[in-house]
Amino acid sequence: MFSPKATFSVTVNFLMLALSLFLCTDDAVAQVPILIKRRDSLTSLLKTQTDTSRGFTLLRLSDNYLRLNDGHNEPAIKYSTEAYQIFSKAKNGYGMAWAKFEEGTAYMSLRKFPLALSALNIAKDTPISDTIKRKNELLGTIWNQIATIYDDQGNMVQSTDILIKKVLPFYEAAKDERNIAFTNASLATTFLNFKQYEKAVYYYKKELIDYKGPKTESYFAIDYSRLALCLTEQSKLKEAKPYLDSALKILQAYPKSYPWLKYYYGNANWYQKQGQHDQALVNYNEALAVAKQIGDQYNSINILFGKYDVLYSQKNYTAAKPVAYQIYNLNRQLKDTIKLDRIGIYKILYEIEKATGNNTAALNWMEHYSALADSINKTDEKLKFNGLEEKYQAAKKEKDILKLQNQAKEQQLSLNKNRLFLVLLLGALIILTLLLLTYFTIAKNRKRAAEQNEILHQQQLKQKESEQQLLTFNAMLEGQEKERTRLSRDLHDGLGGTLAGIKLHLQSQANQTQQPGLQPIIEQMADAVKELRRIAHNTMPENLLRFGLEAAVSDLCENLQTPATVINFYATNLSKHLSQQEQLTIYRIIQELLGNALKYANASEILVQCIQSENHFSITVEDNGNGFDVDTTMDKSGMGLFNVQNRTRYLQGTMDIQSSKEVGTTVNIDLKVNNG
Incomplete structure (x- = not known):
């Protein structure tokens, strides 16, 4: 019996997976209002900024548009290009590399791969002067995007080579365990698509066992299911089952979506290998229900192949036949042009028609199979499967072939008429939908x-x-x-x-x-x-009165530095003509922010940066500490942040705080000063 699995291209499967993960999880949907609110906040902040502080805000805006993924990614290119010009003028390598990364990612989302590769190559070749962690995290992310482009273009060898030789080493140098896990998952999925199950198992275990962080997100359930599938294909059924159980445990907190599809498919395959065909059918049907719910037609074909295998092995030909034709019709709807996909479908159609005694239809599918086989095999090597080629050559001599061909033409005309009617009906529905959307908008x-x-x-x-x-x-x-x-x-x-x-x-x-x-x-x-x-x-720093702001802040950072916390201070174009009151206000702001970081953040590294451009003064204080919930903390803030806010307002400035737990905190303050 012939039981092929669909061999759809790796690129299409990869893109559909990424789209499903983004669009079909509750986490992504819940993030949309937050991203829109964040975009409005960044747009307002942009109006008050100049120089490098404006550049970083432009990059955050570019990233915001790409994360929303609403089809309007051209602004991301505009913002990243403007940011690159700002950082290039300031000779800020980190900002330049980041800007080109955002530009390349935007072009990639628009499927403009040559432009995307050009921008990303500039990003990876830009000299970066920053902390070891931030530099390597950025380079790892840039190379990962380059690998994704090669993957999208079907060059899996090049993509895999980059992931192993570039992406993983950079993330390992940055000690970024989460991105190391994600990279291992990408490698595992690549090997799974090429049915190299042993290598796929190795990398899935690197992700799911070596990574010690919490595994509660739904995409971990996907990879547990895939690991179980690889082990099942290796007939390691006892080892595979606990991973399916782990996937199910995670998915209890999520509604039916793409991750459930992968779980049901892996579970069905496991039952099928066990010979428990009824349970396998139950799980294949559950997977099909999820695929229909989320509109995933590509994965539906793989699931239908599995269901067909079970029904055929049970000799339930009556039930297997409509499944075979469902695969055929769905493949046509998707306009799949991959010949190996279609030749596999023609074979199962021949197989089921032959098993049900319909020799005329079987000969028709044999003809399709043979014609396609001839176009694939231009060398002396020919496709042969259970003697089908020889049977076709003998049957071709029969006089009924002409009659079958005429019937096929009549059926095609009927199908064309039905298709035209469906197109017209669909057009009317689209127009009605647009009118309703316009009214509600x-x-x-x-x-x-x-x-x-x-x-x-x-x-x-x-x-x-x-x-x-x-x-x-x-x-x-x-x-x-x-x-x-x-x-x-x-x-x-x-x-x-x-x-x-x-x-x-x-x-x-x-x-x-x-x-x-x-x-x-x-x-x-x-x-x-x-x-x-x-x-x-x-009470009143003597260095500020005698030597000015830059010397006073440098002295402050040096005095507050401890063996456990390194404080780096950078200053650019600080004027010595600022009034004493302005210098003192800026000094107090930095003193208060450093005090908060040392007291609460538990950071090993703090960066203090002061940049002045004529009448604009920018302060950045960044740490790699615990981080905190900005909204909650601002609502409950004591005199510390309250004094910083009011001193910022005193100099007609703005303050923006970005903080993530276990990542750190960045405070950006822009002030107006008198450079007279």
Whole structure:
């Protein structure tokens, strides 16, 4: 008995999988409103920024459009191109590479592969100066996208070579366990598509066993199911079953979608190998129901082949026959032009017609098979399957062939008429749907406009209240800094001078009288003088008054650095003509952010960056610590972030906080200063 599986191209299967994972999971759908809200926030922030801070916001906007995947990816190209020009002017290699990556990804989503490869090649060749982790994560991601393009173009050898020799080493250098797991999963799926089950098992286990993070997302269930399928094909049924159970455990938290399809298919295959045909049919039917629900016709063909195998092996030819024709019709709807797919379908149609005693139809499918086999085999090597070629040559001499051909033509004319009717009906339905969508869109826009006007009014009221509060806080800040300056001067010049005088007097007495009992007192007085000077310096940093902002911030980073936390400080074009009040405000902002990072983040590395361009001053403080929920923390924030916000408003600035748990926190602040 012949029982082929569908051999649809790896590229199509790969793309359909990616699309299904994005569109058919609750997580992706739930993210859409968040992404739209984030886009609006970034667009507003962009209006207030210049230079590199604007560049990073442009890249986040580009990424936002690509994540939404709503078919409008041209803005992603526009934003990434503008960002590249900004970073190129600033000679920022990390920003340049990131910008070209976003541009290449946008072209890839538009199926413009030559342009995508050109941009990604520039990205990977751009020199990057950054932390080891960020540099290697970016390079790994760039190479991974290049591998995906080769995969889409059907060059699986090149794609696999890049994943193994480029992507994995970069992620391993960055110690990025999650992306290492995802790369192993990609390699495993490639080997599965080529039926190299042993290699596929190796990489699936690298993903699912070596990765120690939580495995609750639905795509882990997909890979558990695929691992079980590979083991089943190797007849390792006992080893395969626990992985199917793991997939089912994860999927209990998810509605029926693409991951369930892969579970049911793997489970059906396992029962089929066990000889439990009834259970296999139940699972194949469940998989088909999910495929129909999510509109996945490509995977439906593979499932139908499995169902056909079970029915044929049971000699249930009456049930197997409509399944065989369902495969044929679905393949035609998809307009599949892969000859090996069609020749396999022709063979099972011959097989089932022969088994049901319909020799005329069987000869018809034999003719299709032979004609296609001739076009495939241009060498002396010919396709032979159970003597079908010889049987066809003998049957071809029969006089009934002409009659069969005429019947086929009549059936084709009938099919063409039916197809025309269906096309016209579908066109009418599309027009009606468009009209309904237009009506509902207009009504929705009117309602949204009214809501936005009300929101705008409330925002104006809140803005007036905030402006009044800001005036009050600014006056309080100025008063506090003046009082700190006076207190620092009094402590240093007054009490500090007095204590220093007392120390000198005691030292003189000790030298004259040779009294050793005075020495401990002298040392205590010296400690008191040092502590007094430290308090005076914290109250008003002396380096800021004497040497300016850049020296003061550098000194602050150096003093706060500990063996457990490295603080890197970078400054570009900081003017020495800023007013003392502006310098002091900027210093206090950085001091407060560093204090928060050291106190709460548990970070091993902190980056402080200050960039000035004429009247615009940008501050970035980034750590690789614990991260936090920004919305929740801002609602409950104490005086720390409250003071940072108000000092930012004092200089007519904006603040943006990006934070992810176990990844870290980035605070971007843009200020307006007087560079006079």
